[in-house]
Amino acid sequence: MSQPELNTAPKEQPVKESLFLKLKKNRLAYLFILPAMLAMIILVFYPLALGISYSFTNMNQYNMGSKFVEPSYKYVGLDNYITIFTDPDSLFWPVFKQTIIWTFTNVSLHFLIGLSLALVLNRQIRGRTIYRMILLVPWAVPSFVSAFSWRWMFNYDYGLFNWLLAKIGVQPIPWLSDPLWATVAVIMTNVWLGVPFMMVVLLGGLQSIPGELYEAARVDGASRIQQFFKITLPLLKPVAFTVTLLGIIWTFNMFNIIYLVSEGGPYNSTQILVTYAYVEAFQNWNFGISTTYGVIILSILISFSVVYSRVLKMSSGEKVY
């Protein structure tokens, strides 16, 4: 946590050397970056531009063309956008609502549980290393494996959860066949999955707070609650904001859990924007609509991040990224 701030090359003297030297230095820097930049342009930005351009076409599996057939899709202007936002059959608004619920619930729970665990692990307790290792397991296990495991536990007839409920005399829950319960199920899975990352990062943040501050506070007679609100929280803020932003972006774009645990069902009720965009592309074969969803998702995330960093900068003068 004590690395230098981004964008300030460490220990570099302010360049007041001759212009020639500066240019020469930069030429080398550009040369060093060239391969990566070229790869990014070919692999990321070119396909991205293509994807955006597809969102203005009626591309589907029949008119997309192939090695042997000329593509025959047409530009349709903003039709896809209009369809998505206004068509009565469009699932955009329900899916958008589900995405917001999904992201907000997940990230809040990740943060709250992660912070509580980090606070506890930051104390001098016996077995801290072992606890820490066990608590990291959900992060270490490949997410598709976790998804399968949870899906198995949610099984209506033979699953663990309904068996446990039966033991205490509760009716079995239709985990994956009822819209509300399916939402609960995917969120449970993803909360389990996301807590460890939040926990380790926040723990790192806590450990970088100098112990002398707490000592001084104790000498001044501050209670532990006061210490938490006056020292811990303010000093944790930069880390907390960064990791929350990352968490929001990742959760918003989380594909595996939804797709593998609930398959977006029942009746698309647990679909979020990314999984639904995938369904539009590879189940309904509407590539035009699917890429339009992609553009909408990207716009939402970029505008959100910009606003988020602005608010953060205004509130504290700190920089995210």
Next chain:
Amino acid sequence: MKKKHHQLIEEIGVHTFLIIASLIAIFPVLWLISTSFKPESEIFTSNITIAPQNFTWDNYKYVLNLKDGIFFTWVRNSIVVALSTTILGLFFATTAAYAFSRYNFPGKRGMMYSFLLTQMFPGALLIVPYYNLFKQLGLLNSYTGLILAYSTTALPFCVWMLKQYFDTIPFELEEAARVDGLGPWGTFYKIVLPLSVPSLAVTAFFSFITAWNEFMFALTFMNREELYTIPVGLRSFVYYFRTDWHFMAAGAIMITIPVLVFFFFMQKYLVSGLTAGGSKG
């Protein structure tokens, strides 16, 4: 006296909390392990037992022998794709990360943002153009296509991680090397790279794991069973046949254990690399 009593209660509370949390964290994995050793009769029953009653290796044998060892083919596919992605990512990323760490040059900020921006790309926006391009180029059902698609996440990730590590290498070392007459390339190659071997290893590991775990691209681009990667292959146990939870569990455990072991060696380096940029020391 009262104070001591208070402390004891607090300690019990803390440990109870941690033990419950640990149980929740580890349980889905334990459950998979237990499932993988149960015979079929203990799977499809409402009379569940936590531990297998008739312990058996049959599920593992079944998975390993399935269709002349197709499980090994899946593992091989995953290794080929993940390893190539990692090598490609590191190869392109190392010098760029070094430049980002050591030089201040016009356009640096913009370029770094463009790398970060890729974090926000929904796979759905790239997968369609990729699918289309691969279809035209005949790259569907090929390792090459999948590797190229994975590099889109691997490359920015490697640049970002390595930059954080290079930032921690003291600049004085390089100055000393330059005084001794090494050029910038020589400094990078002979001083910085050898010092960075551990961080290169960690970055490589995590970029390998990301590709190893990827599901969406693999599902879409690889349609032939002998080309499946592990996640897509395992999914066929869950969805296509009758749901064979015991076989899925055996397969899942076999590929999870090695990942878990390595992960615990590597995890502490990942966290500092990922978050250093956003936190002030």
